[in-house]
Amino acid sequence: MDYWKDFRKVFFTLMTLGSFWMLLFFVVPMGFLFVLSFSSKAIVNGETSILDYNYFSTIANYVDAAGSSYLVLLGRAVLWSAIATIVCLLLAYPLAFAVCFSAPKWRPILLLLLILPFWINLLIRTYALIQVLRTNGFLNQALGFFHLPQTDILFGTSAVIMGLVYVYLPFMVLPLYSTIEKLDKSYLEASLDLGASQPRTFWSITLPLTMPGVITGIILVFIPCLGSFLTSDLLGGPNNWMIGNAIQNQFGEANNWPFGAALSFILMYATFFVLFVRAMLTRRSKGVDA
Amino acid sequence: MTDPIVSIRNVSKRFSGGVMAVDNVSIDIAQNEFFALLGPSGCGKTTLLRMISGLDSPTQGQIMIGGEDMALTPPNLRPTNMVFQSYAVFPHMTVMDNVSYGLRVTGVAADEAKRRTIEALEMVKLEHLAERKPDQMSGGQRQRVALARALVKRPKVLLLDEPLSALDAKLRDGMRLELTRLQETVGITFIIVTHDQDEALSMATRIAVMDKGAVQQIATPAELYEQPRTRFVADFIGKVNLIDAAVLGQNGKTANCVAAGLGKIEVGTDKTCGDKATIAIRPEKLKLSTAEPKGASLIKTKATIRDVAYYGDTSHVVADIADGQHLDINVQNNSRVGGSGFDRGQKLWVSFDPQDALLLTE
Structure with missing residues (x-):
């Protein structure tokens, strides 16, 4: 559709503000980081300068970033994010279905309950989770009450993944909810009517027709998980860093922005790769609009 | 009537809101009939059709198909197939896959499924579009897909929910004749739901006129027109x-x-x-x-x-x-x-x- 050609003035007026904003706060800083990732700190009077850089002087940052210790962090981030995404999907799909099939007057309330955690600061929510998971936390107290063995999951992989699932679950439920709600129920009825069992109907009709929601949900959960650092920092501890923690450390404590920038770009390329895979998958399942 | 294929006995359906959608309806439909459920919107005709298909279950009463009580039979095991008002042609499958779906999911051998699918597509004159996706087809063509998809299962009873309402007037006339021809060729009992008296009068062998969940009269088209039993029927037909x-x-x-x-x-x-x-x-x-x-x-x-x-x-x-x-x-x-x-x-x-x-x- 070429509406913009018919309404050029309106189009450019509408575009200007947003474009300017994105240019100033996205393109320019990203460009700066990109330059920085190929730079090194300048040596002034025999001392490493805090503010000056030798621009475009080196690819050493990328070489260092490709070192095994950082690839482990990247690999861990990909793996944990993938697990968290799958857990989110498995929890969210039935949940989204339940909301869709609930009485119309209940739906807004259920959706509200779902996004209610967003009203509370992430840091506070994460500390609350520590209260639940720590050695004498609510979880172990509850287990003790029922005379069940104690757990020690805080500062471990499972605590980080639980944290990620907790934070990102709504991002999976909402796109799923919107596709399932739009799904014409007569497709499911037609499948049953044609002799398919309920499970067969799910695999052959429901899942393919809600795939756009599934893919959107996966992207909305997986990508932020990849770059997250707060959850792994607080719930995983120093032995369970993800790539996000390394980046935060380089821009913070270690104060090595060029190296942090290189790590950031590697993470971004990993993200692009995921989006590329998604585009390929969408092309294969053509006919289902994403 | 000798051995009705569908026998509806004192069937009622009350929805959760307390609305009586179908109120104590009894109808016997014979083998090979082209039967129409006719009435204004909200008269319960579609609910009755859905109860025959098993997509809704009666609050009271009994539905027999081929002499068997269907109370505990889910829709996927009933010898009925439905053409939905929206056609419900699966958008992510080709015409071929749509039509063969009902055979594939019930374990019909691949080569037999293919043969029967092509046969069904020939019957509705769509064999040349077998590889098309539904979004590349017109409404009339999609309806033929829905018809072929239901007929390929060789049901005892074919249920049609307002099959012509989404078509434009010209297509509708053609399709009316075609449905009648199809019904005569395949020899399957057709039950059609419609609010259009012309449709019912021109296609059906018998018509049940419904109002407010109850059957007003069951008769042949000519009887309905010339011998209406109630004021409602006289007013509704013609x-x-x-x-x-x-x-x-x-x-x-x-x-x-x-x-x-x-x-x-x-x-x-x-x-x-x-x-x-x-x-x-x-x-x-x-x-x-x-x-x-x-x-x-x-x-x-x-x-x-x-x-x-x-x-x-x-x-x-x-x-x-x-x-x-x-x-x-x-x-x-x-x-x-x-x-x-x-x-x-x-x-x-x-x-x-x-x-x-x-x-x-x-």
């Missing part, structure tokens, strides 16, 4: 003049009554009447004449023409008679000259044979 009448007395098969605008008349009836009744007479059974009509048995009255609407083959005349009553009259335009030959304000006579009038008590 055009009719309904005239309130007070019954003075009954003498065997004739009733003496006073009808609005017609005065004291005698009308035949085979029912016992109360003191109030309705006289129903179709517009084409009324005659207009400038001179007083002769014939002792004719019922006649003076009238003034209020309006004339010209429709080409016929003209519809509205004429005022006494007591503020008016009559709709259909006139055949048999001559090329002069239209209907009647003008607004013209004073003349309306007459009819009492045999053509019907006394309705319900």
Whole structure:
């Protein structure tokens, strides 16, 4: 559709503000980081300068970033994010279905309950989770009450993944909810009517027709998980860093922005790769609009 | 009736809100019938169809298909298939995959499934579009896919929910003929739900007219038109003049009554009447004449023409008679000259044979 050609003035007026904003706060800083990732700190009077850089002087940052210790962090981030995404999907799909099939007057309330955690600061929510998971936390107290063995999951992989699932679950439920709600129920009825069992109907009709929601949900959960650092920092501890923690450390404590920038770009390329895979998958399942 | 294929016995459906969608309906449908459930929207006809398919379950009563009680049989195990109002053609599958779906999911061998699918597509003349996706097809073509997809299963009963309502007028006429032809070729019982009386009258062998969840009358199209049992049926099927009448007395098969605008008349009836009744007479059974009509048995009255609407083959005349009553009259335009030959304000006579009038008590 070429509406913009018919309404050029309106189009450019509408575009200007947003474009300017994105240019100033996205393109320019990203460009700066990109330059920085190929730079090194300048040596002034025999001392490493805090503010000056030798621009475009080196690819050493990328070489260092490709070192095994950082690839482990990247690999861990990909793996944990993938697990968290799958857990989110498995929890969210039935949940989204339940909301869709609930009485119309209940739906807004259920959706509200779902996004209610967003009203509370992430840091506070994460500390609350520590209260639940720590050695004498609510979880172990509850287990003790029922005379069940104690757990020690805080500062471990499972605590980080639980944290990620907790934070990102709504991002999976909402796109799923919107596709399932739009799904014409007569497709499911037609499948049953044609002799398919309920499970067969799910695999052959429901899942393919809600795939756009599934893919959107996966992207909305997986990508932020990849770059997250707060959850792994607080719930995983120093032995369970993800790539996000390394980046935060380089821009913070270690104060090595060029190296942090290189790590950031590697993470971004990993993200692009995921989006590329998604585009390929969408092309294969053509006919289902994403 | 010998061994009905579908037997609906005292079926009721109450929705959770307390609405009685279907109220104590009993219908027997014979093998090979083209049966129509006809009624205004919200009369419960679609709910009844869905209960036959198993997509809804009755609150009370029993549905038998082929002599078996279907109460515990889920839709996927019933010998019925449905053509949905929205067609529900799976958008992510080709025409071929859509039509073969019902065979594949029930474990029909691949080569047999393919043969039967092609057969079904030939039946609806879509074999050349087998590899198309539904979004590349017209509404009429999608409907054929839905038909083929249901027929390929060789159901005992094919259920059609308002199959023609989404098509444009021209396509609808063609499809009507085609459905009738299909039903005769495949020899499957068709049950069609429609709100369109023309559709029901032209296709069905028998029709159940429904209103507010209850069956008003089950009859052949001609019986429904000429022998409506209730005021609702007479009014719903075709055009009719309904005239309130007070019954003075009954003498065997004739009733003496006073009808609005017609005065004291005698009308035949085979029912016992109360003191109030309705006289129903179709517009084409009324005659207009400038001179007083002769014939002792004719019922006649003076009238003034209020309006004339010209429709080409016929003209519809509205004429005022006494007591503020008016009559709709259909006139055949048999001559090329002069239209209907009647003008607004013209004073003349309306007459009819009492045999053509019907006394309705319900």
